[in-house]
Amino acid sequence: MRFLGRLSFRKPPPPVDPTSEKQPDAQEAAQPTQGEFTGENRTTVLDGGTDALDLMADSLFRSGCREGWFDTPSGEPNGVITGVCIRSKYGGTRSHPLNHPLFRPFEDAVFDLNARVALKIRSKAVEYAMKSHITVHHLALARKSQYAAFVRDEGVLCVWADRVEDIIDTGLVLQKALVNFLWSDEADQLNRGCHSPRPESKLPTGEPDDRLNPGPMVEIEDPEKRDILAARKLRPVALIAPVTTGCASALAVIILSFGLRALVIRWIYDGNPIRFILTLVLPPMYFIILFPALVFISVSVYAFGPIAQYHQNSASYSGIRPSRASPSHLMPITVQMPVYKESLEDVLIPTLESVQRATTVFERQGGVVNVIVCDDGLQVIGEEERARRLKYYKDHNLAFVARPPHGSNGFERRGRFKKAGNLNHCNALSLRVEDIMHQRRPTQTQDTSTGSDIWTELDESELYEEAFATAVNETDGATWANGNIRIGEIILLIDSDTRVPGDCFMDASLEMSASPEVAIIQHASGVMQVAHQFFENGMAFFTRNLQVAISYTVASGDVAPFVGHNAFLRWRALQECASPDDYDGVSRIWSESHVSEDFQISLKLQTLGWTLRWAAYSDGGFQEGVSLTCADELARWQKYAYGVSEIVFHPIRYWPTRGPLTKQFRAFLGSNMAPHAKCGIMGYIFSYYAISLACTGSIINYAFVGIWAMSDSFYSTSWNVLFVCLLLFMGLHNVVFCLLRYRLKLPMAGSLAVQQFKWIPFFALFFGGLSLSITQAFISHLFSLNMSWTTTAKTVVKSNFFLQVPRIWRRFWFQIVLSLVVLAGMIISTTAVTPPGYRVTQMDVIVPLAVTYGCHLIWPFALDTDITTFTARSFQP
Known part of the structure; x- marks a missing residue:
């Protein structure tokens, strides 16, 4: 295991920057022409x-x-x-x-x-x-x-x-x-001097007191296993989620059994067994129905279930801070922040200042923290912006690692989403430094006669400088790096637009030390708003509700999620996830072939037996930014959908040789994870497929039921599905969630209840217009079509109607055209132009199709925040 030594002193190595020959240092460039600086x-x-x-x-x-x-x-x-x-x-x-x-x-x-x-x-x-x-x-x-x-x-x-x-x-x-x-x-x-000490109580010699040994002594030879068992005794496994998941699974089976019952009844009447071919759709439909079933059971638990677990600690949930009575060992922590082309002043500096305040608190308590900026944009941005970044990193003792641009001397930035490759490059350089230090460090570090250390912290610092220079020079100047890039026992992974609480490092160190089986502590996050326009406000409200729902669900015993930021990761657990890449055989921790690298690594860790934990005691101290525009949020949902498709299925061209299911998904299904955890994860995965069925399902329903008048009791119409979704997600869930806030004694429960109903039209339109984009992501993956995403915008870019309409057309032209064609065909099919045998007049057939494609048509315009702006100002094109 490689870790950051607890050095009391730390001297950063000299900067390694290939641009030093091309451009002067930022401080040198700012020197005056007169000779105030004499060289001393x-x-x-x-x-x-x-x-x-x-x-x-x-x-x-x-x-x-x-x-x-x-x-x-x-x-x-x-x-x-x-x-x-x-x-x-x-x-x-x-x-x-x-x-x-x-x-x-x-x-x-x-x-x-x-x-x-x-x-x-x-x-x-x-x-x-x-x-x-x-x-x-x-x-x-x-x-x-x-x-x-x-x-x-x-x-x-x-x-x-x-x-x-x-x-x-x-x-x-x-x-x-x-x-x-x-x-x-x-x-x-x-x-202590004013009171006489109490006499020591001595146990009588002879037989041991049975009161001190109530049970038989069981010696556990493996100290790590002993620590894990001791931690589990202090944190019991909550059993509410297994019960609710079991009830949801049973409900899904009961719903499907009605369709099977209809087939049996029809077979009894006509004796035709061909109709039993329809049973082939029951297994995939089980997973589609599982998520609504989970939501229905969950809202019942919200209203009538227990709530004490929300304020307690359990195996996968922390509702109470760890005790700080006597911290015996503070684990060294490394902060990793992947960045690209974000603004230094508006985005990066506020985040890094937040981290530095927390670092000051932890180091004054005896801990060790170093910050590594994984800067993917340093070799891409302009000279002036690069000089400002380098100066800021130097002035604040921040380490950085910057990999070459894509195509530079044959270097390839692989993957549709570059975060995994950015982190892998930093980790590989850090591990190379550790390897060199291990080879050069003397085997004997103590004087055998006196027992004193002959290898001091200054020796360790000098060895690091040499190893660092060697590792960077091995890249032939392709990698730019500076500072302390050694990785501690714990990694705090944050985004560039994050805020962290001042005392988070102490809590993480104590909790990780007390729970050696935990690989990730994912913190519940508040929302950091930038623009305060209606779309950002809506996403902020949705994110806060989501954090409360996840906290309650995980506190009840469900598996904790990992969202990729605001999380503490155990370095040893991450190294266990390293595996050779199929592309070049190089061992990497983060998967560069998956869009959702966070979801992929969370499944891998749980398959290996590690525990993920959700922490809710920071009370919104961790903050994250949300999407500022509907296009960014849509890209995020597309990325999630593409990621779950990568986890489950191979592209169709690999099905003849590899089969439809991926190796990782098969390992997940065959792992020793708890059954309720598998069902919960499966419900999350297939919820994206359920959303994607809205577009195709409504058209198929319109053709079968409306045009060809095909009807079978085995088939549930789109009208029934629409009615259930409106009743469950827009009605029952909103009412019960207001009740849950009140039962949990969360602040501002009354005003938030009013907002809960105020935002219903917004979310009805938002989720109503997602289906086509998610379907596009699934098709792109299954048919190996090119699809990529950039980083989400962190700063506000002003625009107006005349600039925004062309952007909307370039981004959503296919969705707009398809919606217009479908709606026009639907209208024509209801008029006298259509022959009577094909004319559609049933409202239960027309309404679902009209609602689905109507939402898709107005979605890009109604959710755009700048399309109603007509003022002539200075805009960024």
């Missing part, structure tokens, strides 16, 4: 004058003196000098006291640490807190995100910040926290 770390004052840096340094020094943080500079050669150091944006530093020789090591450390401003504080609280041999020269190797470090040999506290205006407040907060900590410790000592 310190910025000198020109002509004996002062500037803004001098004034700010003097002001900060005076503020610190008022707080009693700084000592008066002494003339002693070994004295301790305290003060202020500011790094200018041109790379130099300005200090107060100015040009003091004893202050030079601190200035050099601040320059290497890449901090914007730093204070060197010495106070009574600091002196009392430290009673090691770490010197100020080691400060450059400290973890920058902690924003503070003690230096024992001088008895000082060094504080730094990313913005000059924040440094005094940061120092005040740390000083107050330090005093409170020391006082609480002193109060505990005083309290």
Whole structure:
């Protein structure tokens, strides 16, 4: 198992950037023409004058003196000098006291640490807190995100910040926290001194007390298995979901049995056994009916079932935070964020600032976090944007890995969705670094005579720099990378438009340590809105409802989903999923041949025996963006449909040699997963097929029942299906979901109930117009047709009617034309133009077809947020 060592100090390697010969560094490009930066770390004052840096340094020094943080500079050669150091944006530093020789090591450390401003504080609280041999020269190797470090040999506290205006407040907060900590410790000592200790209770020697051993001792030789069994005792398996899934399966069988009953009755009357050929459709129809059956049983449980499990912990659900009483081991964590061409200022920086705040909290608690940006756009974007990204990564000690563009020197970015390949490239480079370090690390790291370490953390850091440079050089400059790309025991996988809560790393580390059988902890997410227009509002409302429904279902014992972001993943479990790719034989973790790589890896992990867990205790602290336009949301649903088709079926051209079902799906069916979990996953998979049947099913129903007047009690008409869907999904489910919010005591249950009914027309139109696009995704996969998707838009792009109508036509022309043709044919078939024998007049035949294709016709226009804008503004084409 490879993991990120718990290094107290970390020195990033020199940047490896092939563009260094073509373009200057972002900081060098911003240097002034006059000679303020002399090439040294310190910025000198020109002509004996002062500037803004001098004034700010003097002001900060005076503020610190008022707080009693700084000592008066002494003339002693070994004295301790305290003060202020500011790094200018041109790379130099300005200090107060100015040009003091004893202050030079601190200035050099601040320059290497890449901090914007730093204070060197010495106070009574600091002196009392430290009673090691770490010197100020080691400060450059400290973890920058902690924003503070003690230096024992001088008895000082060094504080730094990313913005000059924040440094005094940061120092005040740390000083107050330090005093409170020391006082609480002193109060505990005083309290212990005021009370005499209780005498120790000793058990009598001889036979052991049976009260301490209520049952026979069973020794488990495998420590990992022992830990798993102990964790399962603390987290029992909820059994509500198995019961509800069983009832839903029984309901689906009962519904199908009515059709079989009709066949038997007809056979008794006419004795024709040919009609029993229709029973061949019963197995696939079972899976189509399974999802509505699950919804019907679920709404019954919402209304009358138990709710205590929602606020408790179970095997696959966490409703309560892990206890922080005595964390014995904090697992090192790596944050992976795949990005492409998103805006640095509008998208990436807010997300990374959120991660850095959480990193600061965790590292001050003793943990280790490193951030890796898997930047697929760095070698594709323009020179100016690239320089800004590189500067930001460098200023904030963020590691990055950027793979070559598609077609560069024969390099191929495989897959219809590039996220899996992006992550695989980063993981492969990190694993290569670990291999080189393992080969070069000495076998003996301790002195056998004294037992002391002869392999220090600084040795490990230097070894990493060498291994990193070797691994990158092996790519012949194709891969750009910099920073600490070692992967910890836990990976937090996030999107570029994510917000994370400040204390999430501690909870994840404690929960993963206590549950060694868990591979993924998927957090329930809130919604981060950008545009606040009606489509984004509707998707936000749908996403929040979905999070509540998933939380209740998983708390009841169902299998937890993995949605691909805002999730903590165990690195060892991911490495078990690595398998050789059929394309080139290279072992990869994430499948580049699947569009839904998250769903694929979740099935693989569960097949291997790992547990997935859903965590709901963050209370919306994790946030994700939703689609800003209907076209982006439609592409997302198409991607999901294409992904489930990839999981289940081979393309038709492979059926003669490989069979219709994929190897992974056959392994899933034959695995030892719980039966109710398999049924739930199957219900989810085939819900997309049920949606896709709306278009084709309504046309077939119109022809059979309306034109040819074919009727059989075995066949259920589209009118019956439409009535059930409206009653179940638009009626009963909305009413009961409002009741569920009230029963769970969720906030704003009353106002949300009003919104629940307000959004019914929106969702009726939205889901009514999905069928054709999902059918297109299925056909594209089964017939090996080209279909690809880009990343979802993260920022608002303004538009108007005149720009939007051509876009809608280019994107939806086939859907619009087909809907018009079908609706026109339907209207003609009801008029006198059609011969009487083929004329359709039954409303129960006309309405389903009209509703289905009417929704498809108006869908692109009614859900577009910019088509009603006619103002002449500056738009991005």
